Amino acid sequence: MHDDHHEDVEITNYTSPAGGWGSMKGMAKVVPKESLGPDVLDTLRRQNKPEGFMCVSCAWGKPDKPHIAEFCENGAKATAWELTRERVTPAFFERHTVSELDGWADYDLEQAGRLTHPMKYDRATDKYVAVSWDEAFTGIGAAMKAADPKKVVLYSSGRASLETSFMWGLFARMWGQQNLPDSSNMCHETTSVGLKNATGSPVATIQLHDYDKCDAIFCFGQNVGTNSPRMLHTLKECRDRGVEIVTFNPLRERGWETFTDPQNPLQMAGLKKPTQISTQYHQVRAGGDISALLGICKLVIEADDRAQETGGERIVDWHFVEQHTVRFDEFATFCRNADWDDIVRESGLTRQAIEDAARVYMTAKKVICVYGMGITQHRYGMDSLYMLVNFLLLRGNIGREGAGPGPVRGHSNVQGQRTVGITEKTELVPVDRLKQLFEFDPPSEKGWDTVESCRHIIAGTCDGFVQLGGNFLRAAPEYGKMKEAWARLPFQVHIATKLNKSQLTPAAGDTWVLPCLGRSEEDWQETGRQAVSMEDSFSHIYGSVGKATPASRHLLSEPAIVAGIAMAVLPENVNVPWTKWVGNYSLIRNAIENCYPDKFANFDERMFQPGGFWKGNPASHRKWETESGRAEFNVPRALNSAGFADKEGRYRLVTLRSNDQFNTTVYGYDDRFRGIRGTRQVAMMNKDDIAALGLKDGDTIALESDADDGVDRVVEGLRVVEYNIPAGCIGGYYPELNILIPVEHHALESHVPAGKTVPVRIRTA
Ligand SMILES: Nc1nc2c(c(=O)[nH]1)N[C@H]1C(S)=C(S)[C@@H](COP(=O)(O)OP(=O)(O)OC[C@H]3O[C@@H](n4cnc5c(=O)[nH]c(N)nc54)[C@H](O)[C@@H]3O)O[C@H]1N2
Ligand SMILES: Nc1nc2c(c(=O)[nH]1)N[C@H]1C(S)=C(S)[C@@H](COP(=O)(O)OP(=O)(O)OC[C@H]3O[C@@H](n4cnc5c(=O)[nH]c(N)nc54)[C@H](O)[C@@H]3O)O[C@H]1N2
Ligand SMILES: [Mo]
Numbered sequence: 001m002h003d004d005h006h007e008d009v010e011i012t013n014y015t016s017p018a019g020g021w022g023s024m025k026g027m028a029k030v031v032p033k034e035s036l037g038p039d040v041l042d043t044l045r046r047q048n049k050p051e052g053f054m055c056v057s058c059a060w061g062k063p064d065k066p067h068i069a070e071f072c073e074n075g076a077k078a079t080a081w082e083l084t085r086e087r088v089t090p091a092f093f094e095r096h097t098v099s100e101l102d103g104w105a106d107y108d109l110e111q112a113g114r115l116t117h118p119m120k121y122d123r124a125t126d127k128y129v130a131v132s133w134d135e136a137f138t139g140i141g142a143a144m145k146a147a148d149p150k151k152v153v154l155y156s157s158g159r160a161s162l163e164t165s166f167m168w169g170l171f172a173r174m175w176g177q178q179n180l181p182d183s184s185n186m187c188h189e190t191t192s193v194g195l196k197n198a199t200g201s202p203v204a205t206i207q208l209h210d211y212d213k214c215d216a217i218f219c220f221g222q223n224v225g226t227n228s229p230r231m232l233h234t235l236k237e238c239r240d241r242g243v244e245i246v247t248f249n250p251l252r253e254r255g256w257e258t259f260t261d262p263q264n265p266l267q268m269a270g271l272k273k274p275t276q277i278s279t280q281y282h283q284v285r286a287g288g289d290i291s292a293l294l295g296i297c298k299l300v301i302e303a304d305d306r307a308q309e310t311g312g313e314r315i316v317d318w319h320f321v322e323q324h325t326v327r328f329d330e331f332a333t334f335c336r337n338a339d340w341d342d343i344v345r346e347s348g349l350t351r352q353a354i355e356d357a358a359r360v361y362m363t364a365k366k367v368i369c370v371y372g373m374g375i376t377q378h379r380y381g382m383d384s385l386y387m388l389v390n391f392l393l394l395r396g397n398i399g400r401e402g403a404g405p406g407p408v409r410g411h412s413n414v415q416g417q418r419t420v421g422i423t424e425k426t427e428l429v430p431v432d433r434l435k436q437l438f439e440f441d442p443p444s445e446k447g448w449d450t451v452e453s454c455r456h457i458i459a460g461t462c463d464g465f466v467q468l469g470g471n472f473l474r475a476a477p478e479y480g481k482m483k484e485a486w487a488r489l490p491f492q493v494h495i496a497t498k499l500n501k502s503q504l505t506p507a508a509g510d511t512w513v514l515p516c517l518g519r520s521e522e523d524w525q526e527t528g529r530q531a532v533s534m535e536d537s538f539s540h541i542y543g544s545v546g547k548a549t550p551a552s553r554h555l556l557s558e559p560a561i562v563a564g565i566a567m568a569v570l571p572e573n574v575n576v577p578w579t580k581w582v583g584n585y586s587l588i589r590n591a592i593e594n595c596y597p598d599k600f601a602n603f604d605e606r607m608f609q610p611g612g613f614w615k616g617n618p619a620s621h622r623k624w625e626t627e628s629g630r631a632e633f634n635v636p637r638a639l640n641s642a643g644f645a646d647k648e649g650r651y652r653l654v655t656l657r658s659n660d661q662f663n664t665t666v667y668g669y670d671d672r673f674r675g676i677r678g679t680r681q682v683a684m685m686n687k688d689d690i691a692a693l694g695l696k697d698g699d700t701i702a703l704e705s706d707a708d709d710g711v712d713r714v715v716e717g718l719r720v721v722e723y724n725i726p727a728g729c730i731g732g733y734y735p736e737l738n739i740l741i742p743v744e745h746h747a748l749e750s751h752v753p754a755g756k757t758v759p760v761r762i763r764t765a
Contacts, residue, residue, distance in 0.1 A: 086113025141568025157470025158414025221374010225255020379643025
């Protein structure tokens, strides 16, 4: 077992399109035949179809008329790895101490397979040993009751269903707290806060069918080929209609360049050319979107000024701006006064490039703006997001068909979790309804988000950590200090399908690992086979039924585990029949419907409707639930989103996902689209930066934190890879580089760790 696979390292220039035969081979390569469980093919056939099972990978929409194979390379990998034959049994733990396992790479932990039994850490032998579910719940109940609820963290990762998530939030509040950080806190929280402030909608205002109507797509900081490959079909259809696609990304990501549709026989046979996805590609400097957008907005406003002077056709949607927005004048003045030298320097783009993009924007009638972590994970991420909204508002591109912001969400139900109460913020929860339906007093004091949880863990003021899925220790910033502090936690509980690093630095007190069913597996309860549900990036809600044989007969479902913990901790409340809910998930859905009648009317009857049912979105019909009652223009506070000054020797580190990983889960060591094979320990650097340091491709360097806070954070042994990336920026992989991110380096208001512009310097010897 090693931390890295340097043996067959190969760095090439990948020139094939995304999709195509490469994706077929990619799929076969990371899932060796011997690991394939017997139900994989059957499960894949039913993936993302009505009455089928909803993919555990990304949150891209599911069309109401699905393709024959409505899955992608990476969705197939995620399913195959959930249904692996490999098992982590009590005998496995008998063979390996926890300290030994902690030395394994994330890849090796994932390869070990599915957890099979509830386990408790035994300090004397440094091993996990099997316990019964009763023992586990009794022990966890005692540990939690001994703790101050206000100091315990109840983390969740965005995969858990609406049913489980609702129970989780309800349990926390009945226990008197809402320390409910979730993966969204590290992801699209900037959207939840910023888009809400500016438009009243914390989520995309568009739906999947809007892509059939748009005539231009602007994309900022999202990697479609790897992270939402099914979206490539939508983009291809758009390109076939002649839609312009303008992409802003420091890296030339293959998915935004060309695509061969694996479901198109002519393209696959090479008889038809691959589709060119982006019609313009702008390699913005990391953190440079504010200025790139400012340049475009300046051109729009000045063109509009000229139109007014000459009586020509207006460029700004004047009607919309007057009727529906606030602070336009302030924003327009800011744009007029902006200096091109600043814009060019901060964006890293030429004026000509920005003019080219502006031309597309000014002629398009309906524009969709796609974005991902390249916008949200910066210190001034909120300002990037506001600029994106400003840009759309100028031409009335929100709240009508074929136009609007389209954040691409991460985990398959991360958006839905928020809908049903996973939040630390009281104002996002229907407190009165909870009170009335379940007869208890929900807490009003704000809970801890991810950053606050990290602060408390490090300070030793956190009394215990329970995680419903996910791998918090590995996904969070500041891995060094966090790991030390993680060992001092009074207790830990991990509800999980797989072994991961968070479980391998046990608490000072007790630690339990509770294995659960995956979404692709059959879930039989008292009233028969159960279904669960989730919400996608377009606010559509779907049912999902697992049909594969569970990895072990000792697994419990997530609702059963949450209920088990809740009953062990809380006094009885006749209004919350946990056991009955576990016996019949329709009852949980009824409770959700009663709590959120507008969004979930007839939930149980509608969840298998093809294409899912839409929970609605006021901003999509120009009802603005903002402070001012209108959509809001905002002047950015900075010209780039990094939040630290440029200085000699300081670089902006961009932490990225490879094509062979799902977040902290590493399926393989290849990043096919980026031409990197056999290693993840790389620093992708600009050719001129490499030369200026007297280095060459293949040399080894260390990266050090350059955060000016006196803390030493270092990652050694990184291979320099000459890469097409703007000067001053370095690309590398998450989670290996998370040790370099200070907890306090986060988006200001949303507290999303700023993983896309991390200040680092290079050590060469
Ligand atoms: N296969 C697979 N699918 C996944 C995941 C996975 O790990 N694997 N993760 C899921 C989750 S939880 C999430 S949140 C999503 C994440 O999906 P993405 O939002 O695509 O996130 P990243 O992979 O972090 O890549 C961000 C992109 O932004 C670019 N970028 C970085 N900095 C900047 C910048 O300053 N400006 C601009 N314009 N671009 C920038 C990077 O080059 C990269 O292409 O994917 C989901 N889907
Ligand atoms: N530097 C840097 N850091 C980042 C990011 C970045 O781009 N750069 N991205 C951030 C983002 S966007 C996110 S979303 C977070 C991700 O943070 P998390 O969501 O916490 O991490 P995952 O890697 O998705 O969690 C994987 C674990 O989930 C468990 N699991 C899988 N399926 C199930 C299931 O069905 N039920 C249960 N109970 N458990 C299951 C498995 O045990 C597996 O080990 O990381 C964040 N951290
Ligand atoms: Mo995410």
